[in-house]
Amino acid sequence: MHTQHQAHGAFAGRSTRRYDFMARRLMRGFYRRIAEDVALLAPNGADILDVGTGPGVLLTETARRRPDVSITGIDPSADMIAAAxxxxxxxxxxxxxxxxxxxxxxxxxxxxxxxxxSLSLHHWDDVAASVAELARVLRPGGQIVVFDLARAPFGELDAAADAHSGLSSAACHTTIGTGVPHVRRIERHVLHATAEAAQPR
Ligand SMILES: C[S@@+](CC[C@H](N)C(=O)[O-])C[C@H]1O[C@@H](n2cnc3c(N)ncnc32)[C@H](O)[C@@H]1O
Structure with missing residues (x-):
């Protein structure tokens, strides 16, 4: 039976070990660039969630920059969570x-x-259900910041956000140059929660 937490084969076993090596050694600059953004956006003493954290390099790069925050990384792949x-x-x-x-x-x-x-949205099975779930765990006034390749389903993401009374995609779209050969440019969309708790419309 398929469960929400079943890992795709691409993120298990040897593939995970390869990804972990690549993330820590070859793509470190990519995570540094994203972590700079996250460090600027996080309020004092923030609780941060990283969705689809993989081997958790964004967790460590953010923690290093912001000793005041707590960060939780989640991933459906047990092997990725072991690496993280x-x-x-x-x-x-x-x-x-x-x-x-x-x-x-x-x-x-x-x-x-x-x-x-980061680099996870394009793997999500059900973007609308995922946005609703992320809205559930977000505090009023919080933000959901999505970094991914241009081909990721950002249209679906924004539509799902606009279908929530407590969320807005608010046209906060930016292209970021990372300086890393494998992922030279990524898109960033920011979804804002209103001051009220985020509820489906
Ligand atoms: C390309 S990796 C990105 C990992 C990490 N965020 C990074 O930037 O290196 C994609 C990750 O998304 C995870 N993933 C796949 N489906 C997911 C889902 N529905 N929800 C959350 N994460 C998912 C995979 O297990 C994998 O670790």
Missing amino acids: TRNIEPYPGRVHARIGSAAEVPSDDAAFDLVVT
Whole structure:
């Protein structure tokens, strides 16, 4: 039976070990660039969620820049979470890695000030259900920041946000140059929660 947390074969076993190596060694500049953004956007003492964290390099790069924040990374792949758990060892107590997915976050309602995700949106099975779930765990006034390749389903993402009374895509779209050969440019869309709790329309 398919479950929300079932990992795609591309993110298990040897593929995960390859991705972990690539993320830590070859793409470090990419995560540094994104973490700079995340560090600027996070309020003081923020609780941050990274959706589809993979080996968790964004977790460590953000934690290094912002010693005041707590960060949780979730991913449906147990192998990715095992890699992330190793990589976050230098940050005990305030950086966590757990099994979960965009459509099934293992957290209470309104648990996070900022939700981020990088290179993961294009893997989500059900974008609308995922946006509703991320809205559930977002605090009023919080933001969901989505970084991905231009071919990712950003149209679906924005439409799903605009279908929520508490969320708006607000045309906050930016293209970012990363300086990293494998992923030279990525898109960034920001979804804003209103001051009220985010509820479906
Ligand atoms: C290309 S990797 C990106 C990993 C990491 N965020 C990064 O920037 O390197 C995509 C990740 O999304 C995860 N993923 C796949 N489907 C997902 C879903 N429905 N919700 C959350 N993450 C998902 C995969 O397991 C994988 O770790």
